Amino acid sequence: MKFWSQYFIPTLKESPADAEIASHRLLIRAGLVRKLGGGLYTYLPLGLRVMQRISQICREEMEKAGAIELQMPHVHPAELWQQGPRWAAAREIMFRADHAGAGKRAGADPEFVLGPTHEEIITPLVKNEITSYRDLPKNFFQIATKFRNEIRPRFGLMRAREFVMKDAYSFDVDEAGARKNYLAMKSAYERFFARVGLKTVVVEADTGVMGGSDSHEFMVPAEIGDDDVVYGEKSGYAANREKATSGLVPAGFVPPAPGEAVAEFPTPGVTTIAGLEAAPYGVSAGSQFKTLVYVGDGKLFLVILRGCDELEEAKLGKLGFTLFRPATAEEIAPVLGAKPGSLGAVRGTIAKRDGLAGIFADQAIRLVASGTTGANRDGFHLKNVHPARDLDITSFGDFRRVREGEPDPRTGEPLKIARAIEVGHVFFLGTKYSEKFGAVYTDDQKQARPMVMGCYGIGISRSMQACIEQSHDADGIRWPWAVAPFQVLICLLDPGVEESAGWAKRLAEAAERAGASVLVDDRAERPGVKFKDADLIGIPLRITIGGRGLKEGIVELKWRSHSQVEKLPLAEAEARVAAAVAQPQA
């Protein structure tokens, strides 16, 4: 039992100017966190309590699923990351943790980094400690602070530079075992989110910088999310937009036959899709081929899309480059022979074809029978271009961004798109890390084999904010029972009156005996202030004790999520409070 007057809950009437979304405002107004700097927050007592509750639920579900808790360092020798498979890709977001007097040149690699995640730490550990198939499978987890120098921290805890995450890493003897672990984690996640009261949607996801092959994300649908989820209402198809495909090109599609031969025509000053659409050319965007130039691991490559389509950059990840970025005009001209705006991939028109690592075409261009594209000669384009006949394509793939309304890949129904917050992510990693770090075991045939891994994250601090985003009203937060900082708030309107204080104590003890945590608002404030604060901090069950009620022989019981007030006769009050705690309505 805590007394408000002895505790620390700095609530605010007005929300700070730098908080824009509801959950961020409430996080601050309800006294859960305070900002130190961009993406850096202090968890105040109330916020910390919520974090601890979420963590505890997470811990329980992990352990039920057979995972073992440990704790790894936050400071990592940079060397380990340099040995790993993603140093180049991950160093951008890593904080350097050089110690003073390291005497490093500017720009030199850091000696230490702050851990953004822990594959590079757990894998060497397991390599050293586990060598036999008899000791596998194992699944280790920790709940710890992560450090990522996010390019743009935002929305409070939603995307922070320092945040709390549960991360788990599974090690198996083979793929079948790893799949089993993957599914075990996936269902543990479902139980976890159900318990914390977060409604999530599971979607197929891109693996991003993490690497790996299979991946699902747990999303909380919310307007303010920074992911787009593509889904079919009937089919059950749901995928992150970065990964989503549509049935634009049906299975068994037969490309149209080629027509007239390719012909060049002058297009002075026209360097955009829109420019070619306009008079006098009148070429629809859908029958243009857009040629994008990227640099992958130091070499140029081309991506061909229909003029009406947009590149989904994340899909370039499957091409296998460690690092890629759009090429600059200076890099393009010598290889293609023209400036951006006149580029194309028609066979024989590329100045230095061997200067390209490949030409990758989105499969949707196969829908085009006769297209128009740049001639690799400034001021000229080519028409009557047939994808298969004329373009010098290395391979076809899915690179375009899905748009709302396109057909579901399974059922053909129009796809929908909604914003969502990613709160959990499971990856099937395979042997990418174990091979790199030599995490091998000896099987029963005395053969050395790489362990098959999976990794699994839950954003603990982000989940806290997602709870608020999903459960609040105009007056404040409405905490789900399981994660509320306190479950019962006793609003003691006359803390100085002995009879009132006595009832507060008795009812608080009754609630605690029934298993609830209790906060007593014993401040010398007017009732209005207490009620407003009660709604703001969102404790699920409120018991009001005041002179008016006591005169009537009652105390009041009210759920934060309902508007009705129940009057409890004093004689029944303790039992009724205990009964309410046993059957929470939140």
Add this chain to the structure above:
RNA sequence: CGGGGUGUAGCUUAGCCUGGUAGAGCGCCUGGUUUGGGACCAGGAGGUCGCAGGUUCAAAUCCUGUCGCCCCGACCA
């Protein structure tokens, strides 16, 4: 990093265009009256106007630079 915005008391902000005494509300302190949905009265404390330079007799206000923060895009739990 690109684009947009913004920095004035613990919080929300007015003043800036058109240079000349920094002002309000909330919160805080003291006293009093109040006491079931953010009370009222009286008094009080609290501000290097983000920082640095410049223009000027004079800069919160104009100019330059810089830093922080917020929003939109790429990154992610």
